[in-house]
Amino acid sequence: MSIQSNLQQIKTNLPENVTLVAVSKTKPVSDLMEAYEAGQRIFGENKIQEMTEKWQQMPKDIEWHMIGHVQSNKVKYMVPYVKLIHGVDSLKLLKEINRLAVKWRKHINVLLQIYIAEEETKFGLDEKELNEILNSEEVKQMTNITIKGLMGMASFTEDKEQIKREFLHLKSIFDKYKPLNAGNCQLHTLSMGMSGDYELAIECGSTMIRVGSSIFGNR
Secondary structure, eight states, X not given: OOHHHHHHHHHHTOOTTOEEEEXXXXXXXXXXXXXXXXXXXXXEESOHHHHHHHHHHSOTTOEEEEOSOOOGGGHHHHTTTEEEEEEEOOHHHHHHHXXXXXXXXXXXEEEEEBOOSSOTTOOOBOXXXXXXXXXXXXXXXXXXXXXXXXXXXXXXXXXXXXXXHHHHHHHHHHHHHGGGOBTXXXXXXXXXXXXXXXXXXXXXXXXXEEESHHHHOOO
């Protein structure tokens, strides 16, 4: 199937409240443009240099998301054009994003990454760290970022029940902190689910899915 038909098939069954991020890392601009021509406007990359090169070549109404693990020393390269940073997993990183956003006179939306998997390889905050960040006076004073929600990645396993447990755990944390909405904390987005499990993630309450291979084919 073509990229266009893959997109149409996914979007046909997508609830209105769920945002589709097309994970375009490692894919050529020609593939992204095929998705763009089919109406897709949100693309996710995990390498800043690759995102920069694609940003330079592609239409400027695209919303670029950084979806991979972000190092503090790399933030400066993406601040000019990134719309949403998915994997913010420390106060240090949040401070650096805000500092550079102030410098560039930009406003950047972020998602706080929560550790929900049973794998040591995944990044993320535990609930105690999340609570400290969301209730931090220092964070509340950050003028150039908005915490838009939470994200998490389930374990890489065939066990659907385990994945479901992890998604529901993240949903319960999201529901617990959602009432905090004030100032630069506006928890509207729950980002969970990828090509292999996004339908289950939506069942569990996801409002944003990150889909790559089901759109562009396997890498």
